[in-house]
Amino acid sequence: MKPPFWTRYLILSMICAxxxxxxxxxxxxxxxxxxxxxxxxxxxxxxxVKETIYPSRGNIYDCNGYLxxxxxxxxxxxxxxFQIVDPETIATVTTTILGLDxxxxxxxxxxxxxENARYxxxxxxxxxxxxxxxxxxxxxxxxxxxxxxxxxRPSLAGLVWNAHTKRSYPEGDLASNLIGFFGFLDRKEGxxxxxxxxxxxxxxxxxxxxxxxxxxxxLVEALPEIxxxxxxxxxIDREVQAMAETVLENSVKWSGAEAGTIIISDPRDGAIxxxxxxxxxxxxxxxxxxxxxxxxTPFNRAVSKSYEPGSVFKVITMAAALDKGIVEPDTPFYDxxxxxxxxxxxxxxxxxxxxxxxxxxCMQHSLNVCLAxxxxxxxxxxFYRYLEDFGFNRNTGIDVAGEIHWPxxxxxxxxxxxxxxxxNSFGQGVAATPIQMVMAISALANExxxxxxxxxxxxxxxxxxxxINPVVVGTPIKAETAETITRMLAVSLQEESSSALVDGxxxxxxxxxxxxxTEFGYTNETTNTSFVGWGPTDDPQFLVYIWLEKPSISIWxxxxxxxxxxxxxxxxxxxxxxxxxxxxxxxxxx
Amino acid sequence: xxxxxxxxYRQAPWRVQLQWIGLFLLGLVLISxxxxxxxxxxxxxxxxxxxxxxxxxxxxxxxxxxNDLATQLASxxxxxxxxxxxxxxxxxxxxxxxxxxxxxxxxxxxxSVVLAPPPNANMVEKPLLQPQYTTSLxxxxxxxxxxxxxxxxxxxxxxxx
Numbered sequence: 193m194k195p196p197f198w199t200r201y202l203i204l205s206m207i208c209a210x211x212x213x214x215x216x217x218x219x220x221x222x223x224x225x226x227x228x229x230x231x232x233x234x235x236x237x238x239x240x241v242k243e244t245i246y247p248s249r250g251n252i253y254d255c256n257g258y259l260x261x262x263x264x265x266x267x268x269x270x271x272x273x274f275q276i277v278d279p280e281t282i283a284t285v286t287t288t289i290l291g292l293d294x295x296x297x298x299x300x301x302x303x304x305x306x307e308n309a310r311y312x313x314x315x316x317x318x319x320x321x322x323x324x325x326x327x328x329x330x331x332x333x334x335x336x337x338x339x340x341x342x343x344x345r346p347s348l349a350g351l352v353w354n355a356h357t358k359r360s361y362p363e364g365d366l367a368s369n370l371i372g373f374f375g376f377l378d379r380k381e382g383x384x385x386x387x388x389x390x391x392x393x394x395x396x397x398x399x400x401x402x403x404x405x406x407x408x409x410x411l412v413e414a415l416p417e418i419x420x421x422x423x424x425x426x427x428i429d430r431e432v433q434a435m436a437e438t439v440l441e442n443s444v445k446w447s448g449a450e451a452g453t454i455i456i457s458d459p460r461d462g463a464i465x466x467x468x469x470x471x472x473x474x475x476x477x478x479x480x481x482x483x484x485x486x487x488x489t490p491f492n493r494a495v496s497k498s499y500e501p502g503s504v505f506k507v508i509t510m511a512a513a514l515d516k517g518i519v520e521p522d523t524p525f526y527d528x529x530x531x532x533x534x535x536x537x538x539x540x541x542x543x544x545x546x547x548x549x550x551x552x553x554c555m556q557h558s559l560n561v562c563l564a565x566x567x568x569x570x571x572x573x574x575f576y577r578y579l580e581d582f583g584f585n586r587n588t589g590i591d592v593a594g595e596i597h598w599p600x601x602x603x604x605x606x607x608x609x610x611x612x613x614x615x616n617s618f619g620q621g622v623a624a625t626p627i628q629m630v631m632a633i634s635a636l637a638n639e640x641x642x643x644x645x646x647x648x649x650x651x652x653x654x655x656x657x658x659x660i661n662p663v664v665v666g667t668p669i670k671a672e673t674a675e676t677i678t679r680m681l682a683v684s685l686q687e688e689s690s691s692a693l694v695d696g697x698x699x700x701x702x703x704x705x706x707x708x709x710t711e712f713g714y715t716n717e718t719t720n721t722s723f724v725g726w727g728p729t730d731d732p733q734f735l736v737y738i739w740l741e742k743p744s745i746s747i748w749x750x751x752x753x754x755x756x757x758x759x760x761x762x763x764x765x766x767x768x769x770x771x772x773x774x775x776x777x778x779x780x781x782x
Numbered sequence: 783x784x785x786x787x788x789x790x791y792r793q794a795p796w797r798v799q800l801q802w803i804g805l806f807l808l809g810l811v812l813i814s815x816x817x818x819x820x821x822x823x824x825x826x827x828x829x830x831x832x833x834x835x836x837x838x839x840x841x842x843x844x845x846x847x848x849n850d851l852a853t854q855l856a857s858x859x860x861x862x863x864x865x866x867x868x869x870x871x872x873x874x875x876x877x878x879x880x881x882x883x884x885x886x887x888x889x890x891x892x893x894s895v896v897l898a899p900p901p902n903a904n905m906v907e908k909p910l911l912q913p914q915y916t917t918s919l920x921x922x923x924x925x926x927x928x929x930x931x932x933x934x935x936x937x938x939x940x941x942x943x
Binding site for chain 2: 658763
């Protein structure tokens, strides 16, 4: 016997089963229709967002921890088309505060969501915090204003802003030639240009990571740890750098030079304490690059421009000859005023004959004839071997971008002639960058050990500071030779009463005046003037290299570059806390 | 006779129905309880997930603000600004030859700036959360109950003198 209402139950069950079957069929159908993939893709849009997280770019500090390059907050202002209710007010306010074009902004704000497939429109980027503050105050004021009868309340709904970081250089153009700049206007593809920003771009940038942020709270996961880019601590002392830049600017103006370069280094470890060159760029406004550096102006002439250094190169020749034992400080030399090398005659800078001299006299009077004789005595093979040992045939490897070197011509090369041995001995016919000169001469100031010049002192990676050890590039001369040449140059400076001398400090140094090669031969109307010096001679703690290009006040290094050296050292000893020699020796003896 | 006996011990139909209803309700209560626990836990996990997201956003904002403030501080204490303050306060550069130098025993001259600790050779990365907070119940059973007999037992015995 069938239970009561059996037929009704049966019909009801069948209807339910049919509905369920219909649902299942529909599910299967939807999953297999041609647009199924599009629907799946659409659904994934709501599952969450994929976002690339860019780690913040590492900071750059000077050797005392002052920030030279950091990151500041800036804003992107845009329109969320879904939220806009009052396009006119948005256009008026953004025109007033952000300086945008009213008509253009109004057209954007009147776009419907989805029109031209746009839901969000960027109005302005890199907007400063104070302008955002003004926008925020207005937006809140409009939102909270009580609505009067029949009044259309103004609204900034739909005007949105998002914070992001921007590279910032709080010291402005200080040390910009060696820091370089970061192209922050390109937020995705921006990278470092020149200086340490380019040389260490990958380290400073860090590793961007793509993550998926799920809308489903069940799927939310902690964001992976994305370490910031490495920070760099430079060897640069910002006070020394600022002083060097100020002195350089004044010197360029005073001397009428076209450009100038000053390098201050610590010869004991190769650390660059300051590197000032002209012109300079404020990296916060790097788009002015083309205007400030018209081609072929190098960004950092200390590493990117070689020149014939002239008589400062004589210290290298003399060091080589002393080291080889060809001459001694008191070796006599009779200067007839000329010397023949390779069939060509070489004369002194003033064309005169200086008669009986010793090696100190040769350096003191900067006699080309004497140095050419020394080079011939040394022989081409040994002379060029020394130049190679001093690093003139290669880059120094300093850790800033854009370093170049002039290919050293040696016997056997097509372009080498015998006369080059004579001219090269006093720094003509051979070219070097200022940083090459600094590296080579650091051997003379550091007991024969030539240190690799470097800008980065330590790196901070994953919250740990890694110190970078100084590197000895080579030992081109013996320690005794270094001591001898230092003593000779100190005596020669004293005896010529050079304007490079600094009261209370014994300094070794040498001036340089170089003729400039042109397509019509050498010109002596304009010169490159240089000076290199180091001290205190009994314990060298600094080496200063100065190069002023084509000064108009005088063509001589002794008149132009030597006084600049004096001014630099007078300031430097205060900034580096170096007491006068007598005081220091007295304190050490106690 | 047999039927009579069976009938004598059979529960009354309404009792049987009550038992079934009771069992069904018990099952329902159990399922509801498990569902409730599941909902509670998953709800709390979801809320915690959202909190984590919010905190991570906050961390990002704070990091950005710290960077921004450090850069602002650097701007207002830049070399140029400090030199202009020096001029305003009428300070002038000292003459090294007229300065008084004193030897101070034990005084350390300027050393290199330390902005982060140096790397340690014995550096061991410690997990942020201790294993007690991340181990599942199953892993805990496996490690501490099932595998426990194989593990050496270290007991510190302190003997008082």
